[in-house]
Every structure is written in structure tokens, then in C-alpha cells.
Amino acid sequence: MTDQLPPDPAIEAKPTSASRTTLSHIMTGSDTNLLGTVHGGVIMKLVDDAAGAVAGRHSGGPAVTASMDEMVFLEPVRVGDLVHVKAQVNWTGRSSMEVGVRVLAERWNESTPAQQVGSAYLVFAAVDAEGKPRAVPPVRPETERDRRRHQEAQIRRTHRLARRRAIMELRERRAAEGMQD
Numbered sequence: 639m640t641d642q643l644p645p646d647p648a649i650e651a652k653p654t655s656a657s658r659t660t661l662s663h664i665m666t667g668s669d670t671n672l673l674g675t676v677h678g679g680v681i682m683k684l685v686d687d688a689a690g691a692v693a694g695r696h697s698g699g700p701a702v703t704a705s706m707d708e709m710v711f712l713e714p715v716r717v718g719d720l721v722h723v724k725a726q727v728n729w730t731g732r733s734s735m736e737v738g739v740r741v742l743a744e745r746w747n748e749s750t751p752a753q754q755v756g757s758a759y760l761v762f763a764a765v766d767a768e769g770k771p772r773a774v775p776p777v778r779p780e781t782e783r784d785r786r787r788h789q790e791a792q793i794r795r796t797h798r799l800a801r802r803r804a805i806m807e808l809r810e811r812r813a814a815e816g817m818q819d
């Protein structure tokens with residue numbers, strides 16, 4: 639994971655709305671855990687699928703999941719619920735994109751509005767045919783909400799890099815002191 643390179647100035651920016659998408663899915667009996675509610679991993683797969691679709695659409699080609707963080711489950715999802723997974727590019731670097739995802743559930747037996755049941759942030763790296771990172775179009779936030787998400791994503795990016803750097807430095811220090819795991 640490199641430190642920040644500037645976005646490629648030769649690539650035209652794309653608005654957030656150009657790649658935003660929603661993936662919808664009805665939960666079935668095969669999606670359950672031992673409690674009879676939907677398994678968290680099933681939701682995580684949908685989150686990764688929706689975010690991957692957005693990353694591919696924004697970058698105009700293949701993109702791989704580099705990380706998933708802050709996956710939050712707020713409420714259980716039940717069999718029969720119609721789940722909507724909403725994803726958009728929050729922020730772009732040189733070759734990476736942070737995709738924000740919100741998970742909503744429409745209860746099969748209630749005529750209430752869809753309820754937010756989870757959220758996550760994923761980083762995707764756009765890759766070429768050899769699997770090497772390639773430059774992506776900068777994202778152009780369009781609304782105040784997009785701009786807030788862009789600013790918050792930049793904070794998360796700074797923290798990810800700082801955390802990784804601190805851990806690498808600690809490992810190097812321990813190795814230099816002859817400590818073995």
C-alpha cells in the first residue's frame with residue numbers, strides 16, 4: 639500500500655451519480671444463521687458485490703477489493719426481507735476508490751419504510767490485465783451529502799495510512815531488537 643500519489647491529471651473526473659447503484663435481493667432460508675436470522679456473511683457478500691459493481695463502473699474496468707472496514711450491523715435481517723444495498727464512490731486516489739455502502743431492509747410483513755440495517759466502507763483498487771494498479775478518474779461530488787462523504791473518506795484514508803505505517807514501524811523496531819513472534 640503506497641503513500642498518496644496525485645490523481646492522474648490526464649483522466650477526466652466523473653460525477654458520483656454516474657456509478658451509484660442499488661443491488662436488491664430477497665432473503666431466503668438458505669441465508670440464515672443458527673438463530674434463524676440472516677447470516678452477516680451473506681450481507682457482506684452483497685455489500686462487496688454492490689461496491690464492486692460501483693468500482694468497476696466508475697473506473698471503467700476491473701477493480702479488486704483491497705479492504706473492507708467499519709462494517710456495521712444495526713438490526714437483524716430476516717428471511718423474506720427485501721434487502722437493498724446502496725453503493726457509491728465516496729473518494730478516489732490515484733488507483734484506489736473508497737466505496738460507501740448502506741444496507742436497507744424492507745420487512746416482508748410490514749408496510750413501513752425501508753430501515754437501515756447496516757453500512758460499510760470498502761477500498762477497491764482498479765487493476766489492469768496483469769492485476770497491476772491503474773489510474774482511475776477522480777470522483778466529482780455533486781451534492782452536499784456527496785461532499786461530506788468525500789471529506790469523511792479522506793479522513794479514513796489518512797487514518798488507514800497512518801495506522802499501517804505505525805504498525806510497520808513497530809514490526810521493524812521489534813525485528814531490529816531481535817524479538818521473534
Ligand SMILES: CC(C)(COP(=O)(O)OP(=O)(O)OC[C@H]1O[C@@H](n2cnc3c(N)ncnc32)[C@H](O)[C@@H]1OP(=O)(O)O)[C@@H](O)C(=O)NCCC(=O)NCCS
Pocket residue numbers: 639640641642643702703704705730731732733734735761762763765769770771798
Ligand atoms: C489491492 C492491490 C491491487 C494493491 O496492490 P499494490 O501492489 O499493493 O499496489 P499499491 O500499493 O500501489 O496500491 C494501489 C492502491 O490501493 C491502495 N491500497 C492497497 N492496499 C490497501 C489496503 N489494504 N487498504 C486500503 N487501500 C489500499 C493503495 O493506497 C493505492 O491507492 P492509490 O493508488 O489511490 O494511492 C493488491 O494488493 C491485490 O491485488 N490484492 C488482492 C485483491 C483481491 O484479490 N481482492 C479480492 C479478494 S478474494
